[in-house]
Amino acid sequence: MIITTTWKHNFTNYDNLTEINKAKFQHLKIFQPLATKKIRFQMNNLYDETPLTISHLEIYNSAAHKVYVTLNGKTSFKIEPRLIQWSDWIDVDLPSNTFLSIDITSPKVEIHSVGLTISNDLIKTQINHPQMPKYFFGISAIQVQTEQTYEKIAFFGDSLTNQGNFSAPLAKDLEQNFHIMTGNFGISGNRLLHQGNSTSQWSTSFGEAGFTRFDHMLANFQPNIVIFMEGINDLLHPGTGTPISELPTSNAVITAVHLLKAKCKKHDTTFVPMTITPANGNMNNGVPGWDNKKEQVRLAINRELLKMPHIIDLSTLVSENDHLKSEFDCGDHVHFSNEGGKIVANYIKEQLIRKRMF
Structure with missing residues (x-):
């Protein structure tokens, strides 16, 4: 059995x-x-x-x-x-x-x-x-x-993963056509470096820091591949209900991502990070969630991520002038639309095939 x-x-x-x-x-x-x-x-x-x-x-x-x-x-x-x-x-x-x-x-x-x-x-x-x-x-x-x-893929991240507009159609495709089982380990509002800490009514639901809950996912699900997409909330939340002092440096985020990759290696799991997508124009609790300083941190993180093996450059696909392209934007300038998510899902599948991940 x-x-x-x-x-x-x-x-x-x-x-x-x-x-x-x-x-x-x-x-x-x-x-x-x-x-x-x-x-x-x-x-x-x-x-x-x-x-x-x-x-x-x-x-x-x-x-x-x-x-x-x-x-x-x-x-x-x-x-x-x-x-x-x-x-x-x-x-x-x-x-x-x-x-x-x-x-x-x-x-x-x-x-x-x-x-x-x-x-x-x-x-x-x-x-x-x-x-x-x-x-x-x-x-x-x-x-x-x-x-x-069966091979297993874990989708790990925040609301972009949790909501399923890209992860669910991709998971269904992988399961039906490639016989790869999947698990959704996204939490809306989740940050990589901090647990939920906000004046928002949803603060508790943001969960523990992604860096620590990643261990539970590896041990319990034991995936062959982790598709990782997190970091946007580390930039988006500070100053919009979360203390601005919690805005991380690009080096802090990159160091954490490399440590997650090392954790995967110990479990014989392939780590597939994705670049952080833009959030220019977003309003959070009635306050602009993005500014030039946050955008520069995002770009600096992505430059380093692009040096990693197995990286999928999602930001370039969905971005135009540091904003989400309209065909991907659900309207809040952060999250993917239903149709945009399906484009993203197909793109990730093509990248996984091209990189001979399965």
Whole structure:
């Protein structure tokens, strides 16, 4: 028996959300690339101080063939505070390249252990607007039993990764066409060198510094390749709700990136960094998030990144006069649009193929 992770999405602490499960019911559809007869689910209550009670958790490909997910043989169960726990192995006849439907019934309305996506490519909620944030709870990973091992790619970064407008279509392409499994380890608002520290209501959800949480990702997911995209928030946040004293030097960011590469080497993992994309014109908490000093730091970081092996120069693709090109800009001058993300996804795939990464 080989246990293979077929879907993984980073959860974080949304302590400002008070009614994430207002309906006391959640319907999800999560893409599953592999056929299997056995499946299990990672239940996540990592950031809550009270148990996550699951009244029922049902999975199905068609409404006529629903299967209950159990924990310790029970269809109704609790995940204790500050823990994650795997369900029992569930018998299922799941074909490849299928969206698995998941219904979660829970009496708990206020839940802080939450995932976020914008893209509909890998995970679908009851909201399908292409640019609207979708929050979901309960399940943060899926594993199946397979007959062979599969290569794994981790997408590590901030909201540009977490939202999925480039990472989700790229992940789906890699899974369907190259049989490479993926995991999304992006956290919106995350910084490389500092944990969340802002007057923003979202500050707690920004998570611990990317430099330290990178270790958890390497140890737990054990990827063959890490596609790394982080650093823009280290420049964007200071002065816009975060102390300006936390604005790093280009040398600090570059040193951290090289240390992450060294960590990957110890795990026999290939580190694929990407250049930092621009944020000129962004407004953060009603304050301009960018200025010439930040832009010069970004450019200095990118000059050094371009000297690294396996680097993917995303900034040159999406930039024009130090701004995001309109075809990539969702409107806030930082994040990718749905269509722009798909262009980025295809570009990264082409670069990975050209560099003979798989």
